[in-house]
Amino acid sequence: MRQKDSKNLLKLDRKILLVAVSLVSVVLIIFLTSFLKAPPNYYELTGFTLGTYCRIVVSSRKGSKVLAQVIFNELDRIYKKFNPNDPASVISRINASNDWVDIDEETFALLDAAVRFSKLTNGAFDPTLGELIRLWGFDKIAEAPPSRVPSLKEIEEALKHIGTDKLELDFQRRRVRLLNGAKLDLGGIAKGYALDRAYQVAKEVDKDCTGFVEAGGDIRILGPKFGSRPWVVGVRNPRQSDAAIAYLYLTSGAVATSGDYERYFEVGGVRYHHILDPKTGFPARGAISVTVVADNAVTADALSTAGFVMGTDWEYVVLEFPKFGGNVLMVTDDGSIRRSPAMVVYEQSR
Amino acid sequence: MNSRDELFKKRDLFLIISLMVVFLGLYWGKSQKGQTVEVFVGGKLSMQIRVAGSYELHDGDKYLMKVVFDGQKVHVENADCPLKICEKTGRVGPGGVIICVPNRVLIKFRKVSNEGVDVMTW
Numbered sequence: 001m002r003q004k005d006s007k008n009l010l011k012l013d014r015k016i017l018l019v020a021v022s023l024v025s026v027v028l029i030i031f032l033t034s035f036l037k038a039p040p041n042y043y044e045l046t047g048f049t050l051g052t053y054c055r056i057v058v059s060s061r062k063g064s065k066v067l068a069q070v071i072f073n074e075l076d077r078i079y080k081k082f083n084p085n086d087p088a089s090v091i092s093r094i095n096a097s098n099d100w101v102d103i104d105e106e107t108f109a110l111l112d113a114a115v116r117f118s119k120l121t122n123g124a125f126d127p128t129l130g131e132l133i134r135l136w137g138f139d140k141i142a143e144a145p146p147s148r149v150p151s152l153k154e155i156e157e158a159l160k161h162i163g164t165d166k167l168e169l170d171f172q173r174r175r176v177r178l179l180n181g182a183k184l185d186l187g188g189i190a191k192g193y194a195l196d197r198a199y200q201v202a203k204e205v206d207k208d209c210t211g212f213v214e215a216g217g218d219i220r221i222l223g224p225k226f227g228s229r230p231w232v233v234g235v236r237n238p239r240q241s242d243a244a245i246a247y248l249y250l251t252s253g254a255v256a257t258s259g260d261y262e263r264y265f266e267v268g269g270v271r272y273h274h275i276l277d278p279k280t281g282f283p284a285r286g287a288i289s290v291t292v293v294a295d296n297a298v299t300a301d302a303l304s305t306a307g308f309v310m311g312t313d314w315e316y317v318v319l320e321f322p323k324f325g326g327n328v329l330m331v332t333d334d335g336s337i338r339r340s341p342a343m344v345v346y347e348q349s350r
Numbered sequence: 351m352n353s354r355d356e357l358f359k360k361r362d363l364f365l366i367i368s369l370m371v372v373f374l375g376l377y378w379g380k381s382q383k384g385q386t387v388e389v390f391v392g393g394k395l396s397m398q399i400r401v402a403g404s405y406e407l408h409d410g411d412k413y414l415m416k417v418v419f420d421g422q423k424v425h426v427e428n429a430d431c432p433l434k435i436c437e438k439t440g441r442v443g444p445g446g447v448i449i450c451v452p453n454r455v456l457i458k459f460r461k462v463s464n465e466g467v468d469v470m471t472w
Contacts, residue, residue, distance in 0.1 A: 046456055047393050053449040053456055055469070144432035216449075217472035225468070234445055236472035241440040242423055244467065257471045263435065291471055 040226060042211060043068050049076040050191050051083070052216030058202065060209040067205050071198045071213060078194040082110070082186050084130060085139065095130060095183045100175045108174050111167070113298060114189050118164045120324050121306035126278040130183025131161040138263060138274040139185075145265045149272060155281035162278055192256060192301025195220035199297075217257050220297045224251040238289035238331050245337060246291075246329055248346045254297035258308040259289040275308050286311025288333055292326040293346050299325045314338045385444060386460040387424045389417055391453070398460075399424070407455065414453045424448065424457060445470055 043064035045056040054075055056068045084091045094101050103111075114127035133139045135158045137146030150158075166182035169175075178184065186193075198213045199220050210223030212231055225231050230251045234244035238259050248255060260283070264273035277284040290307040294300040303326035307317045311332065318328045318340045327340040389397040391409050399405060402421035407414045415429035415436060423441040426448055436450040436457075445467040448457040 046390065048451060048454050048456075052451060053447065057468075145434070212469060214469050217470065219469055219471055231468045232466065234467040234470045236446075236470050241472075242443045242446055244445075244470065247467065248471075255471050259472060261438070262472075263433070 040210065045069065045072055047072055050079045050194055050215045052191075054216070055214040056198075056211070057213075058209055058211035058222060060202075060206040062206040062209075064209075067202060067209060070205060071202055074197050074201045075194045075213075075215065078190065078197060081107075082190040082193075084183075084185050084187075091184050091186065094176055094178060097178070100170065100173075100177045102173070102175045105174065108169070108176070110186065110189070110193055111176055111184075112169060113193075114186060114302070115164050115167060115169065117189065117299075117302040117306065121303070121310070123163070123278055124309040125188055125302050125306035126162060126164065127184055127186055127189065128162050128164060128167055128178070128182045129276055129278060130185040131181065132158045132276055132278075132281055133185050133187075133274075134183070136272070136274070136276065138276075145263070146272075147265050147267070149267055159278075159281045162281075188305035189298060189302045191215050191218050192254070192297035192299070195254060195297035195301075198222075218255070218297060218301055219250075220254045221250050221252050235291050235329060236289070239335075245331065246347055248291075248293060249348075250293070250346060253293060253295050254300040255291060255293045256297065256300035256304040257289060257291040258304040260308075261288070275305065277309050284309040284311055286314065286333055287330050289331040290317070291329040292321070293329075293343070294326040303328070385422070387417070387419050388458055388460050390456040390458075393454070409453065414455060415450065417457060424459075426450070426457070429453075 040059035041064065042057050042059045045068035047054055049072065054072065056071050058064050058068050058071065060067045080086060081089055082091050083089045084095065086092060090103060090107050111127070117125045118127065135150050135154055161181040161183065166179040168177045168179065195213055195215055195218060199222060202209050202222050210225065210227055212222055213220045219233060221231060230249035233248040233250055233255055235246040235248065235257065237243040237245045238261055258275055260271060260273035260275065262274065264271050266272070273283045275284050276282065287308050290304050290311070292300045292304040292307060294303065303321055303324060307321060307328055307330060310317050311330070314330055314332055317330060318338050321328050322340050322342055327342045327346070329343050330338045332338060387399040388395060389399065389407060391407070391414070397405060397407065399417065399419045402419050405417045407417055413430055416427040418425050418427055423443045425441040426436040426439070429436050429450060431450050431452040433452065436448050436455065439448045442448055444459040
């Protein structure tokens with residue numbers, strides 16, 4: 001009887017040992033595959049295009065370095081195509097003509113989007129500010145900063161050439177015409193479009209690629225960091241370049257910021273910056289920085305410009321812009337930070 | 351209590367103390383690791399700055415600017431570009447960048463870890 005008991009006990013011990021070994025093996029396999037899996041390597045490419053510094057951080061199983069170069073080439077293509085200072089660009093061709101100009105599908109779609117954002121924001125975003133930008137001297141990136149405030153008469157004259165009512169789009173024959181000496185400048189939307197194209201190109205090459213593309217502070221997320229974690233985006237303090245006023249945690253979408261500190265000059269202690277109000281012809285007042293988070297970079301770019309122009313009406317911007325697809329974080333000229341209610345999602349989704 | 355019943359033997363204590371010294375050393379070494387500022391001209395790495403000081407940046411024979419590093423933050427002085435945006439950017443720390451579009455200069459801190467801010471919007 002005793003012998004039988006000891007045999008049973010031995011069998012039980014073996015069973016327990018087998019179960020324990022199996023359990024440990026399963027746990028080890030899960031640990032090794034989940035926790036010790038090597039994170040993807042990110043390749044970083046930096047360069048100058050879109051009139052600014054661009055940074056591409058990407059990881060792809062199909063070759064991160066090649067993909068980064070493909071993305072950069074696409075950014076550069078769009079810069080050359082829509083740069084109003086390049087005589088060979090489609091924008092220069094349209095600006096130089098007084099008649100209908102046949103344009104390609106991409107240009108037509110971008111102009112159509114620009115007009116839509118202009119209507120959506122009651123003209124705060126305006127793609128026809130070319131003449132006013134030239135008057136203020138903010139059109140030349142590489143030349144000396146302007147130092148003269150135009151006269152009221154000059155500004156009144158320039159305002160006559162502004163407004164989307166002077167931009168006609170012919171949907172039947174895919175052509176555009178500028179009226180009354182209006183000049184296009186897509187500076188408030190082309191960078192966003194370039195970033196969205198960067199996203200499309202990247203996903204065409206490798207739909208599983210992750211990373212982000214940055215162009216002069218505007219950012220398009222390609223995919224979560226290491227496939228699951230959010231990218232941490234600091235929002236620059238507009239009056240202290242080495243500090244952030246907020247941190248956004250993004251796994252997708254885009255973010256863009258418009259600020260009065262990028263390009264400006266001062267006369268008599270007054271700062272004259274490059275974001276012009278289409279209604280007054282002067283640099284917009286009320287905000288010193290507007291950051292917009294959106295599903296795509298075109299929306300973020302256009303709404304950040306429009307939100308800046310509408311800075312004095314900050315309640316409208318932070319509450320109504322989410323209906324247009326963009327959540328806003330605005331620093332008003334008294335230093336207060338105003339937020340759309342949903343911004344908290346991006347600021348706390350760590 | 352005989353030596354078999356002791357919680358730690360002398361050699362165990364020695365091992366534990368040695369490990370603690372090693373870990374503390376590693377932690378101290380990591381926390382004391384200095385920042386490295388990288389300066390790119392035309393997309394190519396032109397200068398790496400690890401020691402605080404003032405450094406003149408040239409592109410060939412052409413003087414571009416003076417890069418000043420205080421050990422924590424970096425800024426630009428006496429740039430030869432017309433807009434002076436790089437100077438107006440002021441002092442930047444890790445995560446920030448200084449850009450000079452006319453001279454195609456990029457100044458940034460080398461990323462040392464995956465923690466913290468990945469990119470700034472401005």
